[in-house]
Amino acid sequence: MAARSTRxxxxxxxxxxxxxxxxxxxCGGGSDDASxxxxxxxxxxxxxxxxxxxxxxxxxxxEFQTANPTIKVKLLSAPYASTKQQLxxxxxxxxxxxxxxxxxxxxxxxxxxxxIADMSxxxxxxxxxxxxxxxxxxxxxxxYMVPVVNFVYPLFVNQDLLTKxxxxxxxxxxxxxxxxxxxxxxxxxxVKGWALPLDTAVPNxxxxxxxxxxxxxxxxxxxxxxxxxxxxxxxxxxxxxxSLNDAGVIAPGSLTMxxxxxxxxxxxxxxxxxxxxxxxxxxxxxxxxxxxFTVAPIPAEDGYTGKRGIPYASWGIGVANSSEHKAEAFKLxxxxxxxxxxxxxxxxxxxxxxxxTAKPDFTDSDPLFKQAFDIYSEGTPANEFVGxxxxxxxxxxxxxxxxxxxTGKGSVDDALAKSQENWSSVIE
Amino acid sequence: xxxxxxxxxxxxxxxxPAEPAAPGPKRSSVARRLLPFxxxxxxxxxxxxxxxxxxxxxxxxxxxxxxxxxxxxVFAGLANYTDVLxxxxxxxxxxxxxxxxxxxxxxxxxxxxxxxxxxxSPLLGGVAKSLFRVVYVLPWxxxxxxxxxxxRLLLDPSGVVNYVLNALGLIDQGxxxxxxxxxxxWVVTFANIWSGYPFFMISLLAGLQGxxxxxYEAASVDGASPWRKFLHxxxxxxxxxxxxxxxxxxxxxxxxxxLIWMMTGGGPLNSTEMLSTFTYKLAFSEYEFATASASAxxxxxxxxxxxxxxxxxxxxx
Numbered sequence: 001m002a003a004r005s006t007r008x009x010x011x012x013x014x015x016x017x018x019x020x021x022x023x024x025x026x027c028g029g030g031s032d033d034a035s036x037x038x039x040x041x042x043x044x045x046x047x048x049x050x051x052x053x054x055x056x057x058x059x060x061x062x063e064f065q066t067a068n069p070t071i072k073v074k075l076l077s078a079p080y081a082s083t084k085q086q087l088x089x090x091x092x093x094x095x096x097x098x099x100x101x102x103x104x105x106x107x108x109x110x111x112x113x114x115x116i117a118d119m120s121x122x123x124x125x126x127x128x129x130x131x132x133x134x135x136x137x138x139x140x141x142x143x144y145m146v147p148v149v150n151f152v153y154p155l156f157v158n159q160d161l162l163t164k165x166x167x168x169x170x171x172x173x174x175x176x177x178x179x180x181x182x183x184x185x186x187x188x189x190x191v192k193g194w195a196l197p198l199d200t201a202v203p204n205x206x207x208x209x210x211x212x213x214x215x216x217x218x219x220x221x222x223x224x225x226x227x228x229x230x231x232x233x234x235x236x237x238x239x240x241x242x243s244l245n246d247a248g249v250i251a252p253g254s255l256t257m258x259x260x261x262x263x264x265x266x267x268x269x270x271x272x273x274x275x276x277x278x279x280x281x282x283x284x285x286x287x288x289x290x291x292x293f294t295v296a297p298i299p300a301e302d303g304y305t306g307k308r309g310i311p312y313a314s315w316g317i318g319v320a321n322s323s324e325h326k327a328e329a330f331k332l333x334x335x336x337x338x339x340x341x342x343x344x345x346x347x348x349x350x351x352x353x354x355x356x357t358a359k360p361d362f363t364d365s366d367p368l369f370k371q372a373f374d375i376y377s378e379g380t381p382a383n384e385f386v387g388x389x390x391x392x393x394x395x396x397x398x399x400x401x402x403x404x405x406x407t408g409k410g411s412v413d414d415a416l417a418k419s420q421e422n423w424s425s426v427i428e
Numbered sequence: 429x430x431x432x433x434x435x436x437x438x439x440x441x442x443x444x445p446a447e448p449a450a451p452g453p454k455r456s457s458v459a460r461r462l463l464p465f466x467x468x469x470x471x472x473x474x475x476x477x478x479x480x481x482x483x484x485x486x487x488x489x490x491x492x493x494x495x496x497x498x499x500x501x502v503f504a505g506l507a508n509y510t511d512v513l514x515x516x517x518x519x520x521x522x523x524x525x526x527x528x529x530x531x532x533x534x535x536x537x538x539x540x541x542x543x544x545x546x547x548x549s550p551l552l553g554g555v556a557k558s559l560f561r562v563v564y565v566l567p568w569x570x571x572x573x574x575x576x577x578x579x580r581l582l583l584d585p586s587g588v589v590n591y592v593l594n595a596l597g598l599i600d601q602g603x604x605x606x607x608x609x610x611x612x613x614w615v616v617t618f619a620n621i622w623s624g625y626p627f628f629m630i631s632l633l634a635g636l637q638g639x640x641x642x643x644y645e646a647a648s649v650d651g652a653s654p655w656r657k658f659l660h661x662x663x664x665x666x667x668x669x670x671x672x673x674x675x676x677x678x679x680x681x682x683x684x685x686x687l688i689w690m691m692t693g694g695g696p697l698n699s700t701e702m703l704s705t706f707t708y709k710l711a712f713s714e715y716e717f718a719t720a721s722a723s724a725x726x727x728x729x730x731x732x733x734x735x736x737x738x739x740x741x742x743x744x745x
Contacts, residue, residue: 088712092496109715113497190586190602201693252585255607255696261584270586393714403697407609 040328041072045086046101048315048349049077051279056348064335071328073099091115096320098329102145104137104314104386111139112389117319119143122330133337134356137316137387147314148336149351151279152376153208154295154310158184161191161272170296174213174240177273177299181249184272193249195271196241197257198403203395204259207385208311209275210402213237215309215382216298222384227423229398229416236301238405238412245406255403267291277313278372279350285366295372297379309382310375315349352376390426397422483728489721496717508722518723520698521706528617528702529681533674535621540628540673545662547629548636568626576690579619580606606692609699616691616700620684628673635669636662668741675738679731703727 049057061073076097078086083101090096091110100116110116120143123130130136130143137145157170165183169176181193197205211221219233228234244250251257251271263280265271267287275298284291297308317336319329335341343358350369353360362370385391401419404410410418465472489495493504512518543564547557570578582588585602593599605615639662647657663670685704688694694701694709707727711720 085712088715092717109497114499198695199693200695201689252602252604253607255604255609256612256692257607261580390714393709396709396713400695400697403695407697409697 039070039072040325041074042099042323042325042329042332043074043076043097044099044101044332045076045078045083045090045097046315046317047078047080047083048101049075050079052348057345060336060341060345063341064332067335068328068331071331073332090320094322096322098320098323098325099332100318100320102137102316102318104145104147104316104383105388105391107137107145107316107318108139108387108389108391110318111142111144114321116144117321117323117326119146119319119330119333122319122326122333125327126330126334128330128334132339132355132357134354135381139387145314145316145318146333146337147316147354148342149315149346149349149354150312150376150381151277151314151349151351152310152312152372152381153212153275153277153298154372154375155298156266156274156276156280156284157294157296158266158269158272159292159294161187161269165272170294171273171299172297173299173302173304175302178240178244178247178249181244181273182247185247185249191270191272192251193272194244195251195257195262195265195274196244196254197259197262198254198399198406199256199258200396200399202258203392203399205257205262206395206398206402207383208259208277208313209262210237210241210398211384212275212298212309212311212382213240215311215384217301217304218306218309220384225427227420227427229420229423230413235412235416238402238416241402242405242412255406266293275311278369281366281368282350295368295375297375308379310379311383312376312381313383314354314386315351388427394423394426486721486724486728489718490725493718495721497715501718504718508719509726511719512722512726517698517701518703518706521701521703524613524698524700525682525702525704527613528620528684529678531617532620532624532681533677535617536625536628536677537670537674539621539625540632541666541670543625543629544632544636547633564629565626567623570623572623572686573690575619575623576687579615579622580691583615607696609697612692612696612699616688619691620681620687623687624677624681628677631669631673632666635666639665671741672738675734675741679734679738682727682731682734703730 044061057077058075061075065071065073076086080103084103084106087096087100087102087106087110091113092115094115096115102110102116107116119136120138122128123143133146134150135147136143137147155170161184162170162180165180165187167180167183171177171180177194184191184193196209199205214221214233214237217233219231219237220228221234222228223231251265253261262271262274263276263283266274266276267284269288269291278295281295284293297310300308317333319326319333323329336345337355339353339355339358342353342355343360346353346358346360347362347365350365352373360369360373362373385395388394398419401410401415405412405415490508491504491506492501493507495501543560546552547561547564552560567575583605584590585604585607589605590599590602594602603611605611643661643665644657647661652660683704684702685708688700688702688705689708692700694705703723704727707720707723710716710723
């Protein structure tokens with residue numbers, strides 16, 4: 001009996017030691033990303049694969065691996081919000097994957113933390129011709145992100161509602177838009193002319209649905225890189241949004257409305273016009289195949305004749321500063337920015353390519369994409385939040401001030417003065 | 429009066445070890461003393477790595493400036509705590525959190541007790557009891573994301589709730605439940621109550637089923653009315669369960685983040701800003717990890733006060 005008990009104890013002790021070793025190993029273990037045969041494994045964190053047709057991004061990456069047999073790519077794919085949180089944590093702990101998908105809104109903070117590499121240097125080292133890139137996101141004159149695919153935000157217009165309201169043409173100026181919105185709202189059945197998502201959890205409504213009106217008329221919220229919110233142009237935008245609210249043409253619930261609610265309301269015909277991502281065309285058509293709608297440039301100030309800014313969001317790419325294989329990582333960037341691969345990726349994503357020479361294939365796409373591409377080509381991509389520090393926080397503080405204006409708890413001048421103060425403390 | 433527990437270790441009746449070497453007994457005694465720690469070591473390592481180290485790191489961050497985002501952070505003393513405690517948004521978050529957790533806890537308790545008593549009533553048959561048990565427990569089976577989406581849809585200005593209220597003639601036009609600062613906090617509290625009462629109900633039902641029937645019989649013999657039985661038999665018997673559940677609920681609800689974030693994001697106009705959403709925004713939107721750490725430490729201290737009462741109550745039992 002005693003011998004059995006001793007044996008039991010001994011085996012338990014051994015099991016405990018093995019368990020402990022396993023735990024310690026798991027805590028302290030690291031991965032070796034360069035094998036003895038010289039093959040390098042790159043980790044690539046992005047949210048793109050889940051948003052593309054199943055397996056299509058793996059196919060592009062496999063083509064890269066075939067062209068570069070000494071480089072293997074391990075995709076770390078997660079939805080946008082999860083990717084953002086992982087990258088924020090990884091940037092803080094300097095453990096970012098070798099290649100990272102980036103949103104322009106994160107670049108300044110990651111660059112300031114020293115988490116992402118100076119791509120200008122990588123381009124020079126690789127002898128890369130950057131003139132083929134449609135745009136680059138820079139901080140202090142150095143490129144940290146290259147937009148791979150751009151998604152523009154034109155005006156979506158429900159043509160049936162427009163006809164029912166007796167409006168014969170898609171509004172092109174602010175006055176025409178207000179008039180159309182009023183007429184659509186007057187058709188009854190709780191239908192409204194416009195939707196304005198101002199939820200503060202994800203405050204990108206300020207970028208897409210408010211500042212887009214400013215950029216469409218050639219305005220700017222910055223002057224020499226500093227906040228310039230107390231200008232007549234910005235004031236006219238806030239006053240215009242307030243006038244839409246006062247006229248009762250904005251769908252109720254806007255203070256906590258999210259982007260997906262806006263798309264849903266447009267899809268179900270509850271709202272006649274929205275500023276929305278082109279990427280949602282397929283979603284709208286899938287959920288309501290009978291909806292007759294078109295896309296148009298965002299209305300500009302009356303009498304404005306210059307080029308219209310059109311807001312965009314990007315799937316950007318960057319290289320981790322902590323990567324031991326920056327040259328190989330840049331090869332992957334180069335491949336994705338190559339005219340052929342870039343056009344293929346843009347076509348799959350229903351976006352516009354980051355390489356100026358890439359030609360997306362619209363043959364199998366909805367005609368609205370071609371129409372939007374023309375709007376994009378005729379206008380100027382505009383998104384002044386890209387590259388700004390703490391851009392989400394800037395949007396949120398502006399959002400809160402706009403909410404005060406719309407609820408009658410503050411004046412436009414006070415809101416702009418307070419926003420200017422908040423932004424100035426962030427953008428030095 | 430206490431009774432000493434019987435020694436669970438059965439000692440061998442045989443003689444001590446046959447050939448004890450000189451340092452043997454000492455080594456054996458030390459080894460015997462260390463052995464339990466050896467068995468516990470995986471758990472101890474996990475607790476240290478996953479709990480103690482992060483808590484200590486957050487506390488140390490709260491006394492420094494520019495942590496995480498800059499390599500050379502500096503000691504900032506209590507500056508982060510001063511920033512947090514004088515921030516009007518933080519004070520609003522404390523007030524909102526206080527209302528949210530108190531109202532939720534009281535409603536959880538009342539609803540849970542009411543439904544538990546109904547399910548424990550002899551007036552209901554077996555089939556009816558099973559049916560109601562399933563119906564009442566349903567909200568507990570949904571994940572927070574689903575609950576947030578369901579209530580956002582129901583409470584949309586053109587949603588079902590407004591339609592029903594309008595059809596009943598209770599309102600003239602759609603109420604903006606989540607978009608209005610005057611109603612948003614009560615609406616998210618309601619959604620939290622709806623999702624959380626079944627846990628109270630199940631726990632209290634178990635407590636009710638443990639009350640000896642003789643106590644009610646004795647009360648009946650003494651001529652007690654149903655109300656007096658509830659007051660003098662049921663409640664005193666459930667007291668330990670009620671106190672434990674109430675304190676735990678206050679702790680859990682104070683940490684509620686997902687429901688608020690998905691329903692209102694802390695808006696409109698900070699009317700649903702909670703300590704959890706406030707801290708999250710500081711860390712992941714403003715990248716002020718030091719101030720966020722100070723806020724998190726304040727939340728930790730407040731939660732520890734509740735935890736202290738919980739532990740004391742458990743010890744008293």
